[in-house]
Amino acid sequence: MIINIGRQLGSGGREIGEKLAVALGYSYFDKELISIAAEKSGFNAKFFEKADEDVPKSISGNFLGMPFHFTGAGNAFSSGLTNEALFQIQSEVIQGLAQKQSSVFVGRCADYILRERTDCLNIFICANVNDRIKRICNIHEESENKAKERLEKIDKQRAEYYEFYSGKVWGKAESYHVCINSSVLGIDGTVNFLLELIQKTK
């Protein structure tokens, strides 16, 4: 079984994903996908880091509701790889991993990449904005204002990335099987709640 997690920055989605993976005995993939994709491609991981959850620079969004895949020359990194080529490599990595083992994937459009599978549970984690700011302040040791700026910037980027490739709206209920605000039950409470749901859907 595969668990895909979308998440607002600072919502605890990553921690929830890690704890779910431990509890279920599943493999966990988040930033790890970058180094695996880099290794597979033979290119330096820095190209993947730069493009991580980012849309091609010259165009973004959808055209008449269809993801629009034109890539101009301006999108090429000095590596010669476009963001979309990097997305393609990462997609193959995600598909390969999902075929081999029960996994938790965080972000990176994994729900869309694995849309043909019937054994995925797609989750979105949000949280009250104050809790998110507090969490970001702790992780990055920065001021509340900086954390708020970071939150807005990264969420916008994640939304664009998700919508560009999947054609669905990031953070909208109908794009997932279940969405939960982690401020309601806390991180561990949310993990336990999701474990019960996973048991029911198995």
Added chain:
Amino acid sequence: MIINIGRQLGSGGREIGEKLAVALGYSYFDKELISIAAEKSGFNAKFFEKADEDVPKSISGNFLGMPFHFTGAGNAFSSGLTNEALFQIQSEVIQGLAQKQSSVFVGRCADYILRERTDCLNIFICANVNDRIKRICNIHEESENKAKERLEKIDKQRAEYYEFYSGKVWGKAESYHVCINSSVLGIDGTVNFLLELIQKTK
């Protein structure tokens, strides 16, 4: 405790709300709010029915992210009541009911109207589009095409109504505590799952 449920048309949100109310011994309010509001106002229920979950006709949406409350003369019904006056009366009814008894409210911006309370659990129910069309066909005894049209029209209207009064995005995860696709566990499975969540938050 108060349970507020937003729902896509045909998602089973109403049935889930009714079953939750029965299981919890709570009062259930959906269309009943119309006749109570009408009785309170002394106006005929048909004015409330006409305005039910609908925004003022001459303007809709938000202005710079703020709900915009101007009502032109064109919005007045022959009753002399504007949609906003009806919303106001219905808000008072919802607040009064919530003060008297543990309740389940379906739609009608109850989550926003009761936002000052700390004992609300706000839920959004969606479902796979095929399941929604099937459900609407059964209820209204109409063709799939008609059901699809109805679904799109009513969801648009609900979204506009919710966004106009609450300033939040209808059907977006961050507007609720939990969102669930009722196709995953079915109606009764979703009810049981939500009952467990309600127990945890009490």
